[in-house]
Amino acid sequence: MTIDKELHKLLRRVEKPARYIGGEVNSVIKDPADVSVRVGFAFPDTYEIGMSYLGMQILYNILNKNDDIYCERVFAPADDMEQLMRENGRELFTLETLTPIREMDIVGFTLQYELCYTNILNMLELGGIPVRSDQRGEGYPVIVAGGPCAYNPEPLADFIDLFMIGDGEELFEKVCIARRDSASKKEFLETVSQFDGVYIPGFYEPEYNEDGTIRNIRKLNDKAPDRVRRALISDLEKADFPVKNIVPFIETVHDRSVVETFRGCTRGCRFCQAGMIYRPVRERKKETIERIAEEQLANTGHDELSLLSLSTSDYSRFEDLATELMEMCAAQNVALSLPSLRLDSFSFKVLDEIQGYRKSGLTFAPEAGSQRLRNIINKNITEENIYGAVEQAVELGWNHIKLYFMDGLPGETYEDLDGIGEIARNIMDINYRLRGRQGGRFRVTISVSNFVPKPHTPFQWAAQDTPEMFRDKHVYLTKKLKIKGVTFNYHETNTSNLEAVFARGDRRVGRVLEAAHRLGCRFDGWTEHFKAELWQKAFEETGIDPDFYCYRERSYDEILPWDIVDPLVTKEFFIRENEKAKKELVTPDCRLGCAGCGMNRFTECFKGAEFDAPGSAKRQPSEDPQVKQPSEGQSSEVQLSDQQSCGEVSDV
Numbered sequence: 001m002t003i004d005k006e007l008h009k010l011l012r013r014v015e016k017p018a019r020y021i022g023g024e025v026n027s028v029i030k031d032p033a034d035v036s037v038r039v040g041f042a043f044p045d046t047y048e049i050g051m052s053y054l055g056m057q058i059l060y061n062i063l064n065k066n067d068d069i070y071c072e073r074v075f076a077p078a079d080d081m082e083q084l085m086r087e088n089g090r091e092l093f094t095l096e097t098l099t100p101i102r103e104m105d106i107v108g109f110t111l112q113y114e115l116c117y118t119n120i121l122n123m124l125e126l127g128g129i130p131v132r133s134d135q136r137g138e139g140y141p142v143i144v145a146g147g148p149c150a151y152n153p154e155p156l157a158d159f160i161d162l163f164m165i166g167d168g169e170e171l172f173e174k175v176c177i178a179r180r181d182s183a184s185k186k187e188f189l190e191t192v193s194q195f196d197g198v199y200i201p202g203f204y205e206p207e208y209n210e211d212g213t214i215r216n217i218r219k220l221n222d223k224a225p226d227r228v229r230r231a232l233i234s235d236l237e238k239a240d241f242p243v244k245n246i247v248p249f250i251e252t253v254h255d256r257s258v259v260e261t262f263r264g265c266t267r268g269c270r271f272c273q274a275g276m277i278y279r280p281v282r283e284r285k286k287e288t289i290e291r292i293a294e295e296q297l298a299n300t301g302h303d304e305l306s307l308l309s310l311s312t313s314d315y316s317r318f319e320d321l322a323t324e325l326m327e328m329c330a331a332q333n334v335a336l337s338l339p340s341l342r343l344d345s346f347s348f349k350v351l352d353e354i355q356g357y358r359k360s361g362l363t364f365a366p367e368a369g370s371q372r373l374r375n376i377i378n379k380n381i382t383e384e385n386i387y388g389a390v391e392q393a394v395e396l397g398w399n400h401i402k403l404y405f406m407d408g409l410p411g412e413t414y415e416d417l418d419g420i421g422e423i424a425r426n427i428m429d430i431n432y433r434l435r436g437r438q439g440g441r442f443r444v445t446i447s448v449s450n451f452v453p454k455p456h457t458p459f460q461w462a463a464q465d466t467p468e469m470f471r472d473k474h475v476y477l478t479k480k481l482k483i484k485g486v487t488f489n490y491h492e493t494n495t496s497n498l499e500a501v502f503a504r505g506d507r508r509v510g511r512v513l514e515a516a517h518r519l520g521c522r523f524d525g526w527t528e529h530f531k532a533e534l535w536q537k538a539f540e541e542t543g544i545d546p547d548f549y550c551y552r553e554r555s556y557d558e559i560l561p562w563d564i565v566d567p568l569v570t571k572e573f574f575i576r577e578n579e580k581a582k583k584e585l586v587t588p589d590c591r592l593g594c595a596g597c598g599m600n601r602f603t604e605c606f607k608g609a610e611f612d613a614p615g616s617a618k619r620q621p622s623e624d625p626q627v628k629q630p631s632e633g634q635s636s637e638v639q640l641s642d643q644q645s646c647g648e649v650s651d652v
Helices: 005-011 054-065 079-088 114-126 171-181 185-192 273-277 286-300 318-332 345-355 371-376 383-395 414-435 467-480 493-504 507-519 532-542 546-550 571-582
Strands: 037-043 069-075 106-110 142-146 162-164 204-208 214-219 257-260 304-308 335-337 362-367 400-407 443-450 486-490 637-640
Touching: 005 079, 037 054, 037 171, 054 069, 054 171, 079 114, 106 114, 106 171, 114 493, 114 507, 142 171, 162 171, 171 185, 257 286, 286 304, 286 318, 304 318, 318 335, 318 345, 335 345, 345 383, 362 383, 371 414, 383 414, 400 414, 400 467, 414 443, 414 467, 414 486, 443 467, 443 493, 467 486, 467 493, 493 507, 493 532, 493 546, 507 532
Parallel strands: 037 069, 037 106, 106 142, 142 162, 257 304, 304 335, 362 400, 400 443, 443 486
Antiparallel strands: 204 214, 362 637
């Protein structure tokens, strides 16, 4: 690949030219003439963020192992590069061959965050591709999308040809092969609509009641399924995983080797979409993880290794794995990062050995300030768990504790907010008690995010707090947390409400998205780029009321936009969990007994693992598990301050 003179001139004028040149170690170079299908894997954010996404590395590796497929990468250009591209008529191009993306056969976007949606439209426009699918004929690439946000595909339905929902390792390659073997786009779409995990929005049409709710989702093609069942890989051990990850030329958000230990979660937090849509837990063997880690480090030269999962120490052989990885990393002078650990003695022993005298901050996630509210959200930890963990951390020399909470949770009162302040004050008191007033500088950081009800969770029917309600709570907490040594951070309100619009929206909110893009909205997840006034104008121009999507509680019998997707967890389970929340009842960890979510209809739960309940005999399945309050010994989670995102790594 040779950078042409015109591109060279542009790169000399941008802040980080390495974002756009490709050619990194372990990137794949093929002759496009030797393949039948060319794929542009598009990440709708900057290079530094996209290259930290493990899912891209996984699918890039899988697709490029097929000699007939060439997967190339493309990222959203930063403002300086976009301006120069528009001024000079340069279309958005892939990194591997500098080919305009409109020449690809497939352009696939990963949907990790709702506030990246305007970037998708902008990238299509920069690539010379009409943003609306009904304006793209045979001469344009098929536009696909996947990732966690694809579980509600409707807000992007007018712009995406097909959605891939669920595990992508096998599905994406099948879609590429079908594209190769199809004579037309119509034939291709009809073929792939038969695959588990493929949703074709053009094959369906929503119909609405006078009050704006959905009356019916009408099928326009007889070959389309009534509901789209998520793609599922039952045995993670058989799923391909990269050992020759691309090594960026510039620093990225997570500049390290990463190995996924297992997928899924058993804990059942009612607010957590990832914990629901990535069920069941599927593990890799310890020996497989160690082999991948060793080969990755040898092939990349990274000086840090991190394990990825929703709860690292829930891995069934965690102690053995952690011990052996520490020995391997110590021998190679490689740092080891273990995000999301339980608050138990072994975890602290591991952290103490890993970090030695360089102790960074520890991050705990109580989520709520009272036991009552933690029961509502099914966060099965107690204040005794929290304070016991803090005591261990202080005794081992940590000087910075971070705690994550949410505000606006269902059932929340101001007494629950008082609990956040009480926890912060008690942690400071623990430090004073153990170290004395002169025991060194000790800090507590409280971070509060605004609750957004997400599809396919027990709280999917809940109303979100209004901006005024969020602001009042932030002011209240600011006063409560005026404690020496305590820092308080909270999430911006307008972006949380916009996130709710697109997380819970139907096909009509696509009009708002298109209007916002036309008005110049980009990188809406970045505080410095978000323009609330432009979004307000977009809502006014289109006549779409955001309140309808944010602040309205749904009934169980309302047809929801995302009901077209079957996550394999039943709606009956979500309803049952929502009713338990209203009664402040908790559901035990799945390892203590089956909660009846419905996953075992399709696959064996705990595939590849021998899960034992912590401190108990082997788990005993139960159709109607007993509701229990969390005991003092119930395990909980702790994360290092550099915790990775818990998004599904294999989604498109």
